Amino acid sequence: MWNYYPELLATPVPRYTSYPTAADFGPLEPGAIERAIAGVDGDVSLYLHIPFCEKICYYCGCNTGASGKRARVETYLAALHQELATVASLLPSSARVRRIAFGGGSPNAIEPHEFMALVEALHAHFPLRAPEWSIELDPRSLTAEWGHLVREVGITRASMGVQTFAAHCQKAIGREQPTAMICRSIDWLRSGGVTSLNFDLMYGLPHQTMVDLADSLEHTRMLGADRVAVFGYAHVPHMVPRQTMIPEAALPGAEARFAMAAEAHAFLTANGYEAIGFDHFALPHDPMARVTRDGTLRRNFQGFTDDPAEVLIGMGVSAISGFPGLSAQNDKHNGRYRALSAEGRLSANHGIARSAEDALRGNIIEALLCRGEAQLPPVLTGEVAERLEPFTARGLAELAGTTLRILPGGLPYARVIASLFDSYRAVTQRRFSSAI
Numbered sequence: 001m002w003n004y005y006p007e008l009l010a011t012p013v014p015r016y017t018s019y020p021t022a023a024d025f026g027p028l029e030p031g032a033i034e035r036a037i038a039g040v041d042g043d044v045s046l047y048l049h050i051p052f053c054e055k056i057c058y059y060c061g062c063n064t065g066a067s068g069k070r071a072r073v074e075t076y077l078a079a080l081h082q083e084l085a086t087v088a089s090l091l092p093s094s095a096r097v098r099r100i101a102f103g104g105g106s107p108n109a110i111e112p113h114e115f116m117a118l119v120e121a122l123h124a125h126f127p128l129r130a131p132e133w134s135i136e137l138d139p140r141s142l143t144a145e146w147g148h149l150v151r152e153v154g155i156t157r158a159s160m161g162v163q164t165f166a167a168h169c170q171k172a173i174g175r176e177q178p179t180a181m182i183c184r185s186i187d188w189l190r191s192g193g194v195t196s197l198n199f200d201l202m203y204g205l206p207h208q209t210m211v212d213l214a215d216s217l218e219h220t221r222m223l224g225a226d227r228v229a230v231f232g233y234a235h236v237p238h239m240v241p242r243q244t245m246i247p248e249a250a251l252p253g254a255e256a257r258f259a260m261a262a263e264a265h266a267f268l269t270a271n272g273y274e275a276i277g278f279d280h281f282a283l284p285h286d287p288m289a290r291v292t293r294d295g296t297l298r299r300n301f302q303g304f305t306d307d308p309a310e311v312l313i314g315m316g317v318s319a320i321s322g323f324p325g326l327s328a329q330n331d332k333h334n335g336r337y338r339a340l341s342a343e344g345r346l347s348a349n350h351g352i353a354r355s356a357e358d359a360l361r362g363n364i365i366e367a368l369l370c371r372g373e374a375q376l377p378p379v380l381t382g383e384v385a386e387r388l389e390p391f392t393a394r395g396l397a398e399l400a401g402t403t404l405r406i407l408p409g410g411l412p413y414a415r416v417i418a419s420l421f422d423s424y425r426a427v428t429q430r431r432f433s434s435a436i
């Protein structure tokens with residue numbers, strides 16, 4: 001049972017897929033990403049960004065464009081191939097690639113043969129060590145051929161943008177995908193060997209009711225998604241102009257959004273799913289549930305993860321890389337990214353070098369979001385004690401000595417509690433969404 005305290009959710013907060021967050025990135029020293037890649041030792045994860053979709057959804061805040069412009073897709077993929085070769089040439093021989101993720105956009109918006117060419121380039125250039133392959137997919141552009149390709153590559157993890165099964169909500173967000181289309185996609189992916197299938201669901205959508213949400217959750221359960229991510233729609237048309245297509249008056253209010261988040265949590269945990277942090281759920285057999293139980297769940301640029309690697313190299317326009325002391329983002333402008341990549345140069349010109357204090361605060365934020373508990377150094381205990389009071393007084397968190405614990409009713413406030421350790425906030429809050 002969650003209680004609604006609007007005053008505690010009034011301030012927008014980041015999702016903390018890194019600390020410092022991408023909003024705090026600034027210009028990087030020339031050569032920073034090259035030095036970071038050259039210093040890699042041991043396990044590495046790779047992320048390839050495909051910034052195209054067959055149809056653009058009205059709500060989408062991602063860096064993506066329509067895949068119909070073939071020349072644009074082809075020049076982008078040529079630049080991505082060049083970047084793969086450049087990154088691989090910098091990696092030392094001690095590096096081992098254990099995970100490869102394709103995201104976007106929608107990786108299945110490119111042609112299957114173009115996708116296979118990227119897979120072949122990865123095999124040719126990188127030291128792959130039985131990597132785990134994962135992919136984000138749009139059911140609207142999925143075909144049986146992609147199911148075969150999933151098997152051929154050895155992809156075992158897939159994430160589908162489902163969002164809602166309610167047809168009227170789908171229409172309002174510009175993403176119409178009948179249930180039969182989703183079922184057909186699941187069949188192709190399961191027969192292709194996918195053992196961990198994630199559904200992204202959303203609440204707070206235009207015209208969405210509690211009945212709509214309950215129906216989507218029931219479909220999700222029946223269709224056997226191994227993982228479910230439940231996100232609140234963030235309506236920020238001042239930052240994402242395409243969202244002006246969504247009528248603001250049709251959006252559920254803050255209290256209704258809170259009730260929806262609570263309903264999703266209650267339904268999924270009552271139906272065999274384990275809660276992963278504040279907005280993810282997984283069936284007990286799924287690796288994400290296993291790492292949550294053993295206390296090794298992590299957070300990286302892709303969200304909650306069971307990936308233990310300290311290095312994630314992102315490739316493609318706007319992709320973010322994470323190293324122990326550095327976050328670096330590729331150029332967000334497609335033309336500049338392509339031009340630099342074509343010259344054999346890496347485009348990561350923005351990011352942040354993490355200080356010792358950043359690392360300390362980042363570890364606390366990650367521990368709170370992943371494990372609901374963190375050990376605080378005495379200096380920070382004093383700093384946040386007063387600001388924690390609204391949460392401890394309402395039974396949402398407890399501070400016992402130097403141990404800060406988020407209590408069960410405090411889960412919807414986890415991001416807000418974590419933000420108390422963020423020394424960069426205060427300046428850029430308008431860029432973020434409500435924690436619920």
Ligand code: SF4
Binds near residue numbers: 061
């Ligand atoms: S399919 Fe996904 S990435 Fe593409 S426009 Fe829709 S929400 Fe955005």
